Amino acid sequence: MAHGFDTLQIHAGSRPDPATGARQTPIYQTTAYVFRDADHAAALFNLQEVGFIYSRLTNPTVAVLQERIATLEGGVGAVCCSSGHAAQIMALFPLMGPGRNVVVSTRLYGGSITQFSQTIKRFGWSARFVDFDDMEAVAGAIDDDTRAIFCESIANPGGYVTDLDAAAKVANDAGLPLIVDNTSATPYLCRPIDHGATLVVHSMTKYLTGNGTVTGGCVVDSGNFDWSASGKFPSLSEPEPAYHGLKFHETFGPLAFTFHGIAIGLRDLGMTLNPQAAHYTLMGIETLSLRMQRHCENAMEIAQWLETHDAVAAVTFAGLPSSPSHEKAQRICPKGAGGLFTVTLKGGYDACIKLVDSLEIFSHVANLGDTRSLVIHSASTTHRQLTEEQQIAAGAAPDVVRFSIGIEDPKDLIADLNQALAKATA
Template sequence: MTDRPMGFDTLCIHAATAPDPATGARQVPIYQTTAYVFRDADHAAKLFNLQEVGYIYSRLTNPTVSALANRVVALEGGAGGIACSSGHAAQIMALFPIMAPGRNVVASTRLYGGTIQQFSNTIRKFGWSAKFVDFDDPKAIEAAIDGDTRALFCETICNPGGAISDLDAIARVADMAGIPLIVDNTTASPYLCRPIEHGATLVVHSATKYLTGNGTVTGGIVVDSGKFNWSASDKFPSLSQPEPAYHGLVFHPTLGNMAFTFHSIAIGLRDLGMTMNPQGAHYTLMGIETLALRMQRHVENAQIVAEWLEQDPRIGKVTYPGLKSSAYHHLAQKITPKGPGALFTFSVKGGYEACVKLIDNVKLFSHVANLGDTRSLIIHSASTTHRQLSEEAQIKAGAAPDVVRVSIGIENVEDIIADLDQALAKATA
């Protein structure tokens, strides 16, 4: 290899995974071990003091899990990152070093229903809170920020409706407020968008989805851009001031652009225990090897299916940003130029009951609470993933009662359309 930067497809296969130095194994081994033997007492002390990088205990770091985190860091163009037990864990891990009791996060109304629930209720048990605003309106975001706001949070491609976030505009608001922008890039994957290039500070993923791609793993990733100055104000004392949870270490002045990552490992994973297992990390590494190929096919199929649905008289509206009729079509060309993903919704004439009948009559599609699988997936969000929300909140989130969400897979596109066609015939008869 020359010194030229590797292409994305090459990084998917080679980034952060050199042959195993002990055995020469070409694929990343599964290091199924709890602990690691220290060379001597001095070596152990240096590891615990963060003076030397290495392995202590697999709740903190594990070679297989670290390889996964480092590969996604390379794909996202970040400085450091961690892998953890789920996408929801990744969200908590992203907030943990920067939040404190009484602090809040300003979040988009267009989020996965489980995230809205986590931010509305669960994080209150930490003394945190969330304000939900329309992230299509930068002035509304700016107005929601107060002296206790510590982050902005949005999704690149919003789940379930497929709306595109104007990351550049949102990042400018975050910069003016001196707070980080956290972007959930799950539904885009780094193949379609690298949020750090649009001004994001932190990127989170549910590795369960497109990164793994085959419905076998529950996992999460947090990637730090390494570009945020945590010491520019007194808003982030866990990073800029002596941290009592780690014998007074001042993370940012000491560790620079790796401060957030080391805090997440040394304190976040140590105390919250949201650890990814080595076997799950191995599955995700193998999935990432074909990420570029899969995403190309996902997008191609989604465009064809969306265009077919838009012309069908049984359908009310299709939200796919790849359609010229979408309000997000122009923005998608800027934020996701390779295509706006494969997740979108469509409304069925006949309302709630017709949606339920459609779900009950698909054959190729799988009715599951997941997305980003190689298989085509379908769900009625209002009665499942967004069931806990009011109808008003469902509509704001793009999950109205007459809407179904689809995640278009990589099967033969004619088979996908044929399945939807026969199920719609029964649903609207």
Template sequence: MSDNFGFDTLQIHAGARPDPATGARQTPIYQTTAYVFRDADHAAALFNLQEVGYIYSRLTNPTVAVLQERIATLEGGVGAVCCSSGHAAQIMALFPLMAPGCNVVASTRLYGGTVTQFSQTIKRFGWSATFVDFDDLDAVRRAIDENTRAVFCESIANPGGYITDLDAISSISDEAGVPLIVDNTSATPYLCRPIEHGASLVVHSTTKYLTGNGTVTGGAVVDSGKFDWSALGKFPSLSEPEPAYHGLKFHETFGPLAFTFHSIAIGLRDLGMTMNPQAAHYTLMGIETLSLRMERHVENAVKVATWLENDPRVDFVTYAGLPSSPYHNRVETICPKGAGGLFTFAVKGGYEACVKLVDSVEIFSHVANLGDTRSLIIHSASTTHRQLSPEQQEAAGAAPNMVRVSIGIEDADDLIADLDQALSKTAT
């Protein structure tokens, strides 16, 4: 489908075609593990990457393929690979780039699980991460060294809703000759398209806003097709002969789609972080209403954040959609359709008051998730960011006196009333 169509059209139609066998209008769930080859030559061509098609659902599946094309189209990329979760997507994004001794320069303002994955788990691969305040551009430059293979940040950071200056960060990564990877989960391509701001790769936890209904987990990696993987010799997995495919060079053979093909042919083949077709189906249905939901998330978030900012029981609110936010000036350039539905607020009374608050809400659901149609609340310091040190919690925007909210699409007045009654119990 042409990229010239509007977002609302593409979120429904991109990647989808009537089923050739039945004429079914909705994308079918292709619940199969394997696919019949036409003949031996067809099978050999598929395994040699000489022909595109379906072999085995660990690698490719028709339902998942529609979702991949839809997400890539909405993000303005050339291709995408879907996988089992957002954390899987992060490893999939780094896998072709890294080697033992290599590092990634990452923002301090990240989801707590990402901080743990980057600071602890990737060490087992011989990789490392350097965490930097991405508002300090000189510090980002200094952190990049000869072993850096990627720069990583979130467009709208979880939990605080901080907006990253993607244009400035991409300029730094371009100077260093390394790709910028942007987690666009909290913004979605409706609010922000990181590739237009210089990102080489975009990752998503499709579990969140893209699906939007809290039913399935999933992840995606979107390839901009714009990075030159052969220029500096830093990415041999993509530029040098691949032994498993008789010396095929991915970048030379597949050009702008090199990363996408490598992630399927090697990443999914060997890591096995596969998205199942039913999860892809739920996410496709969710994306059909993405723009409508994001508009309501933003509208409600502005109302709730404004009320909280004026409440004497609240110290401050981090929402970038508020004029008082130091990140408010980035909304127009990075997220012109709004600052999202995710933010934190500081409760007077600290840790204990936060615990009372989350235990007292009635409409808000106390869960470890975000991006649902339902409004969600969590005390990050005791849950999602619990594994981090106090210093890391503070840097990530998850201090002990902070509560994170993911504002849903309910009636905003009802959400305010729920927070009001819950806050009234924090002083008792």
């Protein structure tokens, strides 16, 4: 029997603890696990049996979280790790090699733009930035060394919605995996795998945990990609020397990417999620649908109000009929366009700074997806390392403020914005 989202967000992956009957998933705060005997240990290390060896690789609390997110996203498996940035490296790691490139959207979180444009060069990888409104340009950026296509479902900071069906077609035609960062949408608003994505990444720090307590990342595997078809992904299709020549795709089939992420990725990169953080995220996910509904309702009410304000030049919320992303949002995120958007102020950079400093309920922080309403001036913070041209392309121009709308009473949020805008334009 297929269960609904609201049931799965509470129950998927978890069962009463067999030792104690505990109903909430326990925090297994342990480094290592006792083997039954020498043969059991050998089978685990040979990947012939699934189980727990060492908490850098696998942990029972983290395992529940992995199964829950994979279930909600419609994937076959997932690997959780220490942050959203770790998840992006974990997603690319089995696919890339020196000289290889990834084609990525210009509309990404500022930290992701920096990671892709600067840091991955140290591995000998490169990124090609393309406007995903132009799918011909995306297809044109692909060459023989391209190994993946990467975008965000609802892009941070502007709330821009990517046409995932069109992106998946380009990726499919090229025989490449499409990786979608689904942090801003969550599986409640969008399931990228249903639109043809191969892998889904999350910063669980944001909406999945929802309370601003811990960092975490996740890579979800659709199980739908043929890693052996082209010879472009030898890490998954060819013999692995560290496991006596085992071929991950031949041995594990649809779960090849997930097993590689644990057996090689976590083993050697060590970007492990701790069980305490997994516990906080599991508790957060239990109320995900309730929170996302409220985030979307509040964001719509506040975006509509801001759009009519004299101090405001533009609002980017995809839920608004005036948004260029509105039609895509109806198709890609039919339950709502999320809680994230930007506002362009007529007073420019200075008015943005005054607004941020004058708000009282909104917290000025470098985070999003919290129950609390948050604000940041991206150009002077999260996107500060970028050129003004890159800032504008990413939707974080100097005259733009980003809002992450929380689940408070919307009347209180509007009153706070009203007084702050008055001070910002005085």
